Structure formats: structure tokens, C-alpha cells
Amino acid sequence: MAAGDVPERMQAAAFDEFGGPEMITPRILPVPQVADDEVLLKVWSAGVGVWDALERAGSLVPEGSEFPIVPGAEAAGTVAAVGEQVTNVAVGDLVYVYGYRRPKGGFYAEYAATKAQYVAKLPASVPAEHAGAMPTDALTALSGLDVLGLPAGAWVLIFGASGGQGHLAVQLAKRQGLRVIAVASRAAGVALVTRLGADLSLDGHGDLTQALAAIREVAPDGVDGVLAMAGGKTLDRLAEALRDGGVLAYPNGVQPVPRERPGATVQAYDGETGPERLQRLNELIEAGPFEVHIAEKFALGRAAEAHRRLQTSYPGRLLITVR
Template identity: 35%
Template structure:
């Protein structure tokens, strides 16, 4: 099969496009012919070798942790999916090697949910990792109806989904973003504020008593600012720096595969309650350009690869 992989660690320059062995279909796994694969910051961090201490890692590594496509084959113990089904999935495994930037990918049946017909391939490929990260972090801080929730990096891949999911749950949302993205954040249903040194004062101007919960997808000062603004720092979460968020009394969230939650997210998108902003779709052969765009740090919504 054709795939994007790296045989050494580094930046976009280490990515190669070429042939790799087809995935093995285990007893409870599902083989999918990929139509679109999500591009996420964790992808280039894996490429740089940052996760070697967190997961057993093997080279060459095929990049990518989420995808959408058509079921090609299933193992004998799989009963709820069949060849021809259209699916989307978050394919994080217990090791780093066999990712989604490829024509074929295999994952346990727990990784996959059926794709609603209303979702395009690009939207379905962009949703799993970012959507599950947003949903699970909001659940960790118990964001719900009547809450005021602060979302850091509200125009980014995870943040723009978190804004909409929180709004769908009945929360008021304040979202941090650069000034050029404020109209976009407003269109999602949030009240935008400029990130940086004046953030705490800007949020307090909108919510004088502070916020009920805060979720962070950027790290750095945002973690401290969340704790300063939250009525209860235990209702703050970050997916960036486990030590820093623990130090202020908050929670570290590392996204987990969950087929039921993924189906829930897909239904929200299909029903129009949540929209997935895809800034650009790159062909598989231009994965290095997608990484460069992601590393630039100014992506509005998501990037995807099409296969």
C-alpha cells in the first residue's frame, strides 16, 4: 500500500511517500480503505520523537491517528461492522508505528464508528481525535447547562469543536483567539477575548465572578490563567502539560478511543449542532506541506489529507 512514513525523527523533511506492507487484520480488528486522514499537532510531535517516552515506538512509522474510509475486511470476531460500511475512527494504539496516513489502516473495532451519510470524507476524517479531545475534556470539568466555560485556543482544531459542544450542552462560552479570528469565534457561539497578558482582565470584564470551568489546548500561561479565573481550579483541564496543570490543581486529559462518544459526535455534526471547519485538504503526497501549515500555529479549525 502507499503511505506517508518516516524512518528517522525530525521535521516535515523526514516524511517519505512510498510502499509499506498492508496492515494485518487480527481477530477483532477492522481493515479500512482510507478516504481522508486528520492532521493534528501530535503527528509532527511524534515525528520529532517527543512521544518515545510515552509509547513504545518503532521505525519506520506511518503517521496519523484518525481517519475515515470504507471497511475492506473484518476479523472473525467482529460482528457490528462489515465490508462496505463507511466509518470514522480514532486509531491511537498502545504503540507508535502503524498510522492513518495510508491507503489502508487496521484498528480494533472499538476504534471505529459508523459515518453518517451527511458527513463528507474530509469532515469525517477531521473529527475523531479533535472531537473526542474536546468532548472528553469538557466532561472532565463537568461543563454543562448554565455554566460559563473558558475555552483556550477557541479557533483551533480542538477548540472550535469544544466551543460548539459546550454551547450544545447549554453553557455560555468565552473563547480565546487572535483578533483576526474573533468573528469566527463569534460565529461558533462564543464571546471572543484576545489571548496574552491581558486575558484575565478581559475575561473578568465579561464574567466578573470568574468562570465555572476552563479547558486549555495551548499550554503555557493559559494553564495558570485558567486556575486564576476558575471558581474551582479542580474544574480546569489541559491536554498539553500534565505537570503544569496538576500544579494548579487541574486535570490532564489525554484523549482515549471511544466508539460510542465518536458516534455521538458524528451525530451532532450530522444534525448541524456542530460544524467541523476544514481549513484545507491536502493530497496524501503533500503531507509535509500539511505539517508545515500545522506547525505554523495559525490553522483555523482542521487540516486533512485526502487519499
Template identity: 40%
Template sequence: MATRKTTTTRKTATRSARGTKTTPRAKVKVASARARAAAPTTMLAAAIDKFGPPSAIRTHEIPIPALGPTDVLIALRAADIGSWDAKIRDGSWANKPARFPLVLGTDGAGVVEKVGTGVRRFDVGDEVWAFSYQNPKGGFYGEYVVVDSDNVGRVPKGLGMLEAGTSGAAALTAQQGVDDILALKKGETVLIVGASGAVGTLAIQFAKRHGVRVIATASGRDATKLVRELGADEVIDARRADAVDKLRKLTPKGLDAAFALASGPSIERLLGLVRAGGRIAYPNGVEPPPRKRAKVEVTSFDGTASRKALDKLDRAVTEAKLRVPIEKTYPLARAAEAHERLEEGHVLGHLALRIRGPGRRAA
């Protein structure tokens, strides 16, 4: 098992050594720092030793990465099983040459355990979420993650730890697509393609706060019900032969905008109904990329984390009273099963990893 070392924070240790008067908040922090006096140096993480199928994911005990001056050490409570994680796991999108064991996961939420010497915005005990694609200090399927503080924000009010843990990357992507790239305006009609997935379920809600009419694509009763509950005004099944006719009837003057979270020949036909002067946005990773069209602005982008982006997202989450639908939650030790579910497809909303943390592993 892990060897242990003291990680009492510089701030709390200095205060108690000097006998300085403490605020109630500071007292709580001193107490929690004492309780953590023997913090672990290793952690459990779901990682791969080589690219492969879901069964390549195994639980490893690995060192907790070193904290740099601008980093935050987060004791994770939940992590996202992103649709893109499957492509990292099987090698199609991973950094090459990869360093194994490779801990998967691009985003999650938890409690700040320690901050780097240059970090002023966060303190031990803060509840935070974070997103870092190809995080240089390892992924989020673990008991801890070390991440640059610019990629970290406080968990927005109204979101639980599990909801925040599974939605950071998707929420940034959805909000930036809707607000920054499409810049939806009141009264417009937007088509959200792939609305029942991780990004789509959040994009519907961010779009609705602009007073737009949302037409969602979704397949099957369960997905149709979900997207309607989240605010879609109309729903069509992009896989059905009559989808284009239905969409044309719904928007005789054409769509003002479309957010494409899936692609393919039938979807191209739907995107053909975006009017001249309209906009199409899609995040990189949608394959094949939607094709360019005359008189329509087609923009690809990446969801990105920064202080400013996370502050903006925080406000958007509140405005939208964001709901994060979670189809299923898996314990860290069963991350491979979560990836098997990913491979089956038709995930409604999100899949989450629940992480207990050292000392709480049996809980």
C-alpha cells in the first residue's frame, strides 16, 4: 500500500505555528488539514498499458503526479466517460508515442487537496471541476489529478459533484458552440444534430436561454422524450427517410443555424436546409466533418478551458438552470464496463465514473 507523507498546507501550518487568530473557515481548514496529515503518495487509477478494446482498461496503483507552482491537486469524486475517450483508448486519437500506463479521462470534479505555490484562486477544500485534454500530468480516471489552475473552476451552484464531474468538457463545448460560434439570437431556429448525447443534451438548454426555437434530432422514444424534457421544441429522427421533408415543413424559410454533433449522408441532407447567410458549427472530432457550403458559414472548433471560459460557463449554467442527464454511473474499478457501454452507442446524456478516494474506497 501507499507510503504516506504530510501535506499540511503552507497557509494553515503557518497560521497555527504563529498562533494567529483564525476565522471559523480557517479553523475548518486547519482541522481538515490535520485529518489529512497522512496523505497518500500513490493512487488507484483506471489506465491502459497498450491501446485496445475496453478490456485494456485495468486498475493500477501509480504515483500521484508532482505538483507544479501553478497546479492544483484535486481529490476526484467523479470523472467523465467522454465519447472521445474510446478513441484515445483504442489509439486512434492518442498522443504518439504514448506514455504507459496511460490514465484515461479529460475532465472531472472533486475537492482541492493541495495548491501550487503560485496559486491564489483556490484553497484546500474548494469543490471544483476541471477539463484538460491530454493533461500532461495524467487523466481523470483516478483518485487524484494534477492540473493547471487555469483549467479549474468552482463547481457551479446547482450542479452536484457527479453532474459536474461528468459534464465539464461537454458543457464547455456546448456553451461555446451555442454562444460563441453560432451566436444564437432571439427568434432564430437552430437544428441540434445528435441532441440526445453528452454535448447535445446540454446544447439544447444553453440554446433555449437565447429565446430560440430548437429542433433536435433524436432516435427512439427514450431519446425523443429526453430531448423534449430538456427543452427541444420539435424532434425529428435524422435516420428516417422522411426526415428532410419533416424538417422542411417545420422551417419553410430554412434554418438560421445548425449545431452538428454527428455527421453522415442523411445529416448532410438536413444541413442543406440551413438558409443562405446561416451558420453551421461542429466540434472537431465529428467525423466525417460536415462539408463546406456556399453562402453558409461552417465553423469547426474545440471546447477549451481557461479562467475566462470557466467563469462564462458558470454564468451560463446558472442561466440555463442546467440539468445533466446521467444514464449510468460506474465505480472507478469498473471503468472498462463503462467503455463497453460506450461501444454499444445510443448513450442518453452522460456516463459517469464515481470515485470514492483513499480511505473511502470501501464506502
């Protein structure tokens, strides 16, 4: 194993039983050891997502996890050590990771071990201080756009566009040459997606008859695809703008599930990772400045507070800053 100066113990946030946010407490734990195909990450920041809350509650626990469990599925930081088989990154590289499987614990910690295949070098266009909140949503948004499979110039309606996955989907869609109608949440959300390049920005809390009229004005034949980050009556109404033969895609976990539409395909998807996906994501990101919008930052010792904030409404993402 090639390694930098790594301590034996580290600060982390962990829980000993499943339950509410109060279960997550500050801890001192051993730094995990890396196998031949793993990387030890010196964590700078970790994203806080609904998937972390599900892990804490006991319904989405990575296989092989043992108490105390350190949550956290995504992070950014520097490589502190690499196993003997690792060739894609080296000690000192600035990287990001979506750790799909993490039996040695997640990223709410000063150090974390992860498979090298989940790690990619961070493009210069992403601010390093915010990058920990990018990987899961960016990869999931890319999967959603792949499900739609739209050609350059096509119209896509992104519902929930000011949320964590939505605001990244807006940027990735524009990089693919798509024309974007972004349905965001309230004035702050509309301002965010407009700044990120949406061709038409709408408030999902506004007059839906006016919104549909505005959509039909720019896309008189209907939109070619809908990417839905949330479900419900507002989505059902705005999805009337989807043309015959169009596709509505939504990430698994959206509730209520978007209803079937005559003449359209409705399809769920999951985020996928791996070397090829990470390379493709990086190629899109490197096309220009890429914003990961952070609603609020929390110190590692305030992880329980971050999980309570998850239960409220906010644009973009929540972030734990470790260093």
C-alpha cells in the first residue's frame, strides 16, 4: 500500500442503532484499512442526502455494514493511500466519490475507504469546497437524461429543477445541447435555474394554466421529455405538455409515483457509477463552470442537525464540511 501520513484514529459521526437524527453522534474511530482494490480518502466534505436518512433509519443499509455505522454515500477529498492494484488515482489527487457499497463505513468521517472504481479526479470547473455534494445527484441526473435519450435541440422539462438533482440536471442537459424548461420552487429556485442556463424558468407554486401556456409558446408541439424529481398533482398537470411518443423519467424513490400517460412512456431509473460513467460525467462537467448549489453547511459534529434540516425545504444540497 502506498500511503501518505495517515493517523490510526479519526473523528467521525456514527450511530449504534437505527432511528431518528439524534442517533448520530460524534465519535473517535479507527481509520479504515484499505484492500488492494481500494482507496483511502482524506475527506474534505460529504454530501447529506435523503439516502443517508434512510440508512440511519435502517431501510437502506449497505451490505456488510456493522455498528457503529458511519453514514454518507458521497464525498470529495484527497487520496491518502491506495491499494496495490489501484492505477486510476494516486496519493495526493483531489477526487470525488459515490461509494455505492461501503462495508467499511461512509464519508461522515475524516477518512474513508472505498473501491477505486467509484473514485474519479475532480474537474477543475467544480469548486472543491462544494464537490462532496455532487456525485450522487450528478450521476443520477445523467442516468435520467440517458433514459430520455433526447437529441440536441430537443425540449426537456425538468420538474423539481432547483433541488439537489434537478439543478445539476439543468446544467448537464444544457451541455448535451438540450433546450430546458425548468420548473423550480418559488422565487429563489427560479432565480437559481435561470442563472444556470434554463431556457424557460417557471415557479411550480404559481398559476399552472399560465405555466402551460408559457410552455406551449416555446414548444408548440409539446416537450420531448420530462425529467421528474418529484411527483404529485402539479407534475401531473404540467406533464400534459409532453408530446405523443415522449418519455417521462423519474428516479426510483419519487413519491407519489408519476402516473402513466396515454401515448407516452413513463420509466423509473437509478443512478449508476463506475469508471465509464465517471469519465462521461467529467467530460460533460469540463465543458464549463459547474455549480453545486449548497443551501447550508454543517460541521462534522453537527451531522444530526444536518439530518433534521433534510426534513425541510431548501434549494440545492446540504453539505458536511470535514476540513
